[in-house]
Amino acid sequence: MIGLARLDNDLAGWLDRTLVVPGVLPPERFEEAFVAIVTSGAPDPEEAWLAFYRNTLDALRGEPEPGGTNAELKPVHERAEELAVGSVLELGSCFGFLALRLAQAGHEVTATDLVPGTVGLLDRMAPRLGLAVDTVVADARHVPLPDGHADTVFAVHLLEHLPAEEGKAVLAEAIRLARRRVVVAVPFEQLPNETWGHVTTFDAGALHRLGEETGLPFEVSEHHGGWLVVDR
Template identity: 70%
Template sequence: MIGADRLSNDLAGWLDRTLVRPGLLPPERFEEAFVACVASAATDPDAPDDAWLAFYRNTLDALAGVPEPGGTNAEMAPVHARARSLVAGHDVLELGCCFGFLSLQLARDGHRVTATDLTAGTVDLLARMAPRLGADLATRVADARAVDLPDGCADTVFAVHLVEHLPEAECDAVVAEMLRLARRRVVLAVPFEDRPNPAWGHVRVFDTGVLRRIGERTGRPFTVSEHHGGWLVIDL
């Protein structure tokens, strides 16, 4: 059992390093183990939301401060900081938000945010946690390849650490959908890995050349850069 004070997204990295990589936990059981670890910190096993709230608060505090070196929070803090600096306009849409840490930070920055993900349970968790964290945002279950929202519904559309989970053709579908949804800017961020990390569900790797080819296929002005991974920014 993990104490609530130790719950944060660093738990994901710890499980990967200590159980998945040594072969003690199959990658397909990673999510189940992660949820079980968080739930184990709940004082009432039938009401785990307090444990999840601690998980969210501790993660957001770490991302806003000085994360413990070597952990998942330390890896993601500069990624989220860069993303927040790239917002153009007020209305923001995030595709594949997962737990929604970036969307929560963007909402706290004063943006009008819609956070979407394909996993209904994760979206429902974020919807329950956001008001308790003082964040005002909209949530929606959506497939990033076909989002049920109108054209040009957001100034900036993000897909941060999403498309490495998808094969190439589906990645292009996501980018096309982002271009449809955005009024001003599309931001795609990916990790740079030597091989896909199965614990995170990654299926392909990226480098600056791959990102440039994606940008070229859009026919739009774009920039590619490196900052704790790769970034493709398309301005409309």
């Protein structure tokens, strides 16, 4: 059993480095192993998840361990917070760390993800953390929310998980849902990271082409990966 104080999102990177990369754990068993380790942290799995959330949010706001997953996410989330305008909708929110960060910053936040279990976990943890986040189970290509639902729509580290054409559909849906701004962030990789479920790689040129297809004003930049910002 891992102690509650050590439960945070760096566990994902540790599993990848020590078990997946050496071939001990197949990538398709990664999620199962991750959940099993987190929930072994306390007799009540909900208390283990709460510690996981608190520790991760503290690390992302503070000084995460160098080389860990939190250290990789911290500058991405900081940049995303800088780009947030008004109310926020996050597509593909996963655990919801960015959504919670933006709620902490005072934004009205809606988080969506395709996986009901992940959405349910965020829905349970947010109030225990004293934060308000609306949650919706949704495919990012077809979100059951009205046009212009939020001022800023985020797709942060989402498009690399999708085939290229599906990524374009997500961007089109994000534009439909945004009143003011769409923010896309992706890692720049030579090969897709199988452990994290990546299937598409990006560089600055690929983001420029995506932006051009929107027909709207856009900017592409690089900050711990690539960023596409489309302003309506």
